[in-house]
Amino acid sequence: MYLAGYMFLIFPLMNYARYTSNEPFDPIYVFYQTPFIFWIVLGAIWTQENLESKIKGYSFLSILPITFSELVISKFGVVLMALLAYEGFQWSTLSLFSTPPEYVPMIRSYLILFGGICLIISGLFYLAIFKLGFLRMSKFVFILWILLFISPLPIREFFAPKFNLEIMDIIRSAASLNWILVTVVSLIIYGGLMQATIKLSSSPRF
Amino acid sequence: MDNIIEIKDLKKEYEEFVLDNISWNVPRGYIMGLIGPNGAGKTTTIKLIMNLISPDGGDIRVFGLNHSQNEKKIKNRIGYVGEEQYFYDYRSANWTGKFVSHFYKHWDMEKYHGLLEQFELPKKKMIRKFSKGMKVKLSLAIALSHNPELIILDEPTAGLDPVIRRDVLDLLQEITQDGSKTVLISSHITDDIARIADYITYMINGRIVRTAAKDDLLANWKKIHFTKGSLDQQTIAMLDKVEDHMFGSSGIAKNYLAIRDKLEEGLATGDIKIESVGLDDILISLVKDK
Numbered sequence: 001m002y003l004a005g006y007m008f009l010i011f012p013l014m015n016y017a018r019y020t021s022n023e024p025f026d027p028i029y030v031f032y033q034t035p036f037i038f039w040i041v042l043g044a045i046w047t048q049e050n051l052e053s054k055i056k057g058y059s060f061l062s063i064l065p066i067t068f069s070e071l072v073i074s075k076f077g078v079v080l081m082a083l084l085a086y087e088g089f090q091w092s093t094l095s096l097f098s099t100p101p102e103y104v105p106m107i108r109s110y111l112i113l114f115g116g117i118c119l120i121i122s123g124l125f126y127l128a129i130f131k132l133g134f135l136r137m138s139k140f141v142f143i144l145w146i147l148l149f150i151s152p153l154p155i156r157e158f159f160a161p162k163f164n165l166e167i168m169d170i171i172r173s174a175a176s177l178n179w180i181l182v183t184v185v186s187l188i189i190y191g192g193l194m195q196a197t198i199k200l201s202s203s204p205r206f
Numbered sequence: 207m208d209n210i211i212e213i214k215d216l217k218k219e220y221e222e223f224v225l226d227n228i229s230w231n232v233p234r235g236y237i238m239g240l241i242g243p244n245g246a247g248k249t250t251t252i253k254l255i256m257n258l259i260s261p262d263g264g265d266i267r268v269f270g271l272n273h274s275q276n277e278k279k280i281k282n283r284i285g286y287v288g289e290e291q292y293f294y295d296y297r298s299a300n301w302t303g304k305f306v307s308h309f310y311k312h313w314d315m316e317k318y319h320g321l322l323e324q325f326e327l328p329k330k331k332m333i334r335k336f337s338k339g340m341k342v343k344l345s346l347a348i349a350l351s352h353n354p355e356l357i358i359l360d361e362p363t364a365g366l367d368p369v370i371r372r373d374v375l376d377l378l379q380e381i382t383q384d385g386s387k388t389v390l391i392s393s394h395i396t397d398d399i400a401r402i403a404d405y406i407t408y409m410i411n412g413r414i415v416r417t418a419a420k421d422d423l424l425a426n427w428k429k430i431h432f433t434k435g436s437l438d439q440q441t442i443a444m445l446d447k448v449e450d451h452m453f454g455s456s457g458i459a460k461n462y463l464a465i466r467d468k469l470e471e472g473l474a475t476g477d478i479k480i481e482s483v484g485l486d487d488i489l490i491s492l493v494k495d496k
Contacts, residue, residue, distance in 0.1 A: 055292070055293075055294060055295055055296070056292045057292070057294060059288075059290075059292040060292040060293055060294065062256075062258050063256065063258075063281070063286045063288065064281065064306060064309040064310075065277075065278045065279075065280075065281035065282045065309050065310060065311075066278070066309055067277055067278055
């Protein structure tokens, strides 16, 4: 619901507003909108795990014929699917509507870079949650979630001026990475984190 | 005898409690009652059988299979009702049935709905609005709807009112009538166990202190009241907890059948009286022994 709300309501409205504004395309828009990926994916994880913790959902699942590894794989799988759906959605809305063709490869790489980072942080979240328990991790996860979401502001206000960088330079340098390599590396690390979550979990159950 | 659960040298250590190398079997086709005071290790043992916690040593085999290597296969054949009932409580019984059905190979949705109706449980109401008794009944409905061979119940009747308790116990007796199902039920309410169990296991301080058929146990444990001089010293020495009182003395025989012949004369003259003991009395006696 949380994810769908963003994907099918908030973002379409934002993109529609941009599309209908008749103003020339400004890539900075991508710089500010892309970190929403953390808000959406990590927020969905936090919300779901908070609920599982409150109602002791894992205690319910633990009596069912499902193994811990299956549960971890399904959690990681759902995040990957959600991220792919988000990336696909953002890609289609940003590239297909009113974006000059010269910006399209840059936006693709920038989106994929953020997707990869988000995937790895999601994997680390699950590893920490399953290893240490949600209650011990919740505050840390919540703070990190907020910090990542607002990350463009400190970048614009402190990081960029300090190193004498333009926002466009940041986008360009991020987008200069090989997007296939970024995708492959992110997926490998994510898979590794999934294996680690299965192996390092302190309990054989939940 | 064919055993459905076989436990060997099982060990689990906590800071203030140790499950101490227990070895124990549960025979197939019977109701096994696990009795013990609070903190005896009943729930720990059951959680270990269910692989909800990991043991520090020993071996558990369920249906002849290693329980940690065959967890999914085993759980497909077990119906479990825990001490606490956990659900996605913002969902309904209908939703829960559909959700759970994806996990069990032999889920019988018709049976599930039949049980919901039998238990008079609302199908569309949010589970968080259910009473404790309703949640236990829902747990039972889930536990029974995939035709399990083994039903494990951990203090299922604790906190239930007498009417619902009776319903639950009647249902358990009903489903084990044909001998195809085995029930392991733990409780500190010995009346419940006395009503339905075929076998009894006493657990105290993390140890199994006695396992026997209920009828054998009750036939062997008797309270003997006797007047002075009506019993010889050798027989008195075989009694436990001998106490003197104004009418004579009393003691507990733990092997009544072995001393019965020696009591015949006193029974005929009225100098000796035999009183049956309940599972509660046996538990208290075993706890005091410890």
